[in-house]
Amino acid sequence: MEQATLIINRLLPILILLGLGYCFRRRQFVDDDIIEGLKKLAVTLALPSVLFISFLEVDFDSAYVGVFVLMFLLCLALFGLGFLIKRMFRIQQSYFPFLITGFEYGMLGVSLFGGAYGLDKVGYIAIVDLGHEIFIWFVFLAALLIKRDALETPIQLFQTFFKSPVVFGILAGTLLNLFGAREFMYERPVTGAIMATLQFLSTMTIPLILIPIGYGISLDHQGLKQAIPVTALRLMLLIPLGLLVSRLLRGGLNLSEPFAVAVFVLFILPPSFLIPLYIPPEMKDERQYVNNALMLYTIISIVVFAVYFIFNPQV
Secondary structure: OHHHHHHHHHHHHHHHHHHHHHHHHHOOOOOHHHHHHHHHHHHHHHHHHHHHHHHHHOOOOOHHHHHHHHHHHHHHHHHHHHHHHHHHOOOOOOOHHHHOOOOOHHHHHHHHHHHHHOHHHHHHHHHHHHHHHHHHHHHHHHHHHHHHHOOOOHHHHHHHHHHOHHHHHHHHHHHHHHOOOHHHHHHOOOHHHHHHHHHHHHOOHHHHHHHHHHHOOOOOHHHHHHHHHHHHHHHHHHHHHHHHHHHHHHHOOOOOHHHHHHHHHHHOOOOOOOHHHHOOOOOHHHHHHHHHHHHHHHHHHHHHHHHHHHHOOOO
């Protein structure tokens, strides 16, 4: 009975926040501009605060290097596989390969994992995600920019990487941790106030992310028909791969159970929400195709996570 109560009390708030967002759109309680503002607050303030605190407090281990390299190589391999499948089956949608790799860690992963297991546990999935973040900002985004406007200058790519508040939060937290500044940040005047402020901001992360996601849930019959093939293919690839990598972390790298859970949660997430932001405005069909796939996959990810959480309610 206690286990069932735990599952309900941790999973239901996630579903309620998603439902609130959906109701806001259906009843026109707020408009698109407000939702975009909430997203901006999430990615520029709340999410970087969570990641900064997570990487500041995490105890680094040499085994994490293996996780970092493994995740980066897997993302790279999936990207290459996407191009191979597109060529073999003569798929017309040019952004198809971008839907086969990458995971929406920031806008969905943190909120699901943190909402169900607690924000204090986000460090586990943050470490698992680090290799993926390097792939997203140095390879994935570079490919999107090159495809959109032939951006090839390494300096421009590096500027884009370091201007990201999410990346800044990860790097700043990691560097301060490695220099042994954890206690200093919490206990000294001014820095202690900054940390308290970041903790306040971090508590906003889950609602700021889940309400806009619920607001965006909308999929018609035609959109569903377009999105099913790529969604099914990705699920068939990544759910078994997630289970395999989870076992590898436990057995091969001797990491604890929370890391295995974090890997599986990461692997069931939808493709990166960055993709439609970098599709040229004139490519309306491509953008609609990508948006349909992202929306369908997001809904399925939430359902799969809910089922997984029922069998794995604790880390």
